[in-house]
C-alpha cells in the first residue's frame with residue numbers, strides 16, 4: 534500500500550477531530566445565565582391550554598422545573614415544582630378551589646404562590662404565621678389566549694405588556710394550537726426560520742417535495758433587519774411567475790413564514806399569510822418546544838391539515854413518529870436540527886452569504902444580552918403601548934414573465950419592491966394595510982412594472 538497517495542489527498546479527519554466549544558452565550562438559558570436573563574424579559578407560551586387540568590403537570594421552561602395546574606374554580610397556576618416546606622414535588626399536589634395542596638404535609642398554595650394554609654402546624658405557632666405572611670411558593674403570571682398558555686418568567690418590575698400581533702386576528706382564519714418538541718437547543722430550531730434557502734433543499738430537493746410545487750427551486754435570497762424584526766426572503770422564478778416568500782423572526786423567538794401547502798408558486802397569490810404563528814421556547818439547554826397556532830383558511834393553509842399530522846407536516850415537513858430509516862429517506866426540519874447534536878457548535882460552522890440572516894440575528898441577540906448585563910432593558914416587539922404588531926411573513930406570487938437579459942436581477946427587484954411597498958403601509962390600520970398591500974400587488978402585476 535502506498536501511504537503517499539493518502540497523504541497527498543490531504544485527509545483531514547484527525548486534524549479536525551476536535552469539536553469546537555459551544556456558544557455558551559446563546560445556548561444557556563437557565564436562571565442566572567446572560568441569555569436566560571434576556572429571554573426572561575418576554576412573554577412566552579409555556580403549554581397548550583389542553584395540557585392544563587386539575588391534575589398537576591410537570592413542565593420545564595428555561596431550565597426551571599415547574600408545575601402547571603388548574604384549580605377547581607378554573608384558575609391556572611404556574612409554580613415552582615419544589616414545595617417551600619421540605620421540597621416535595623407539587624406534581625403530586627391536589628388541586629382545590631383555591632389552589633394546590635402539597636401531598637406531603639398539606640400546605641395549600643394559591644395560583645400566585647401565596648401560602649394559604651399550613652394545616653399540620655399549631656394554629657398559634659408564630660413561625661407558621663410568619664411564613665404564611667412573608668414567604669411564597671415561586672409562581673409566575675399567566676395569560677391564557679386562544680388555546681395557548683403564556684407566561685412571563687422575569688422580574689416583576691420589568692414585566693412588559695402582553696404583545697398583540699396582527700396574525701392573532703386574520704379575518705376568516707381558523708387558528709389551532711399545537712406543540713412540537715425538539716431534542717436540541719432552541720437556537721438550532723430558531724436558525725431554520727432565518728435560513729430561507731433550506732426550504733429549497735431540505736423541503737424540495739433532499740426529501741422530495743414536502744410542501745408544494747415550486748419549493749425545490751432555488752431563489753434569490755435577501756434579508757431585512759427592521760428593529761428587532763428580521764425577514765428572510767427566498768424569491769423564486771416559477772415559469773411565468775415570481776414567488777416572494779418571506780420568513781419572519783421577531784426577537785427573541787416569534788416566527789412566521791408563508792403557507793406550507795397553499796402557496797406553490799404556480800398560482801397567483803397576494804399577501805398570503807403564515808401557516809404558523811409560532812414561538813420557539815427553550816425547555817432547557819438541550820431541549821426546546823415550538824408552541825404555535827397553525828393557521829387555516831383563505832389566507833393560510835387548507836383546512837384538511839387541521840389535525841395532529843397536519844401540524845407536524847406544517848412545522849417540520851414530515852410527521853414526527855417515524856422509523857430511523859424513514860427519517861433517513863426523507864429528513865424534515867427535526868432531523869436537520871436535532872442531527873446537529875443537542876447543542877451545535879457555532880465555531881464549527883462555516884457561514885455563507887445565504888446565512889446572513891442567521892449571522893445578523895445572533896449578533897443582535899448577543900448585543901442585547903450584553904446591553905442587559907449593563908442595565909439596558911431589551912426592546913419589546915410593540916413600540917407603543919397597545920400597538921398591534923404588524924408582521925410580514927407571507928407568500929406573494931405574481932405573474933411576471935421572464936426577462937431574458939437579466940432575470941436574476943429582475944426577480945430580486947420584484948422582491949425588494951414588494952417588501953418596500955409593504956413597509957410603506959406599515960402605519961395604516963390593519964384593515965387598510967391589508968387591503969392596500971393586496972391592491973398594490975395586483976396593480977404592480979397588471980402594470981408589469983416593479984420599479
Ligand code: FES
Nearest residue numbers: 616618619635638
Ligand atoms: S413538603 Fe410540602 S407541605 Fe411539606
Ligand SMILES: [Fe+2]
Nearest residue numbers: 725732849866
Ligand atoms: Fe424547514
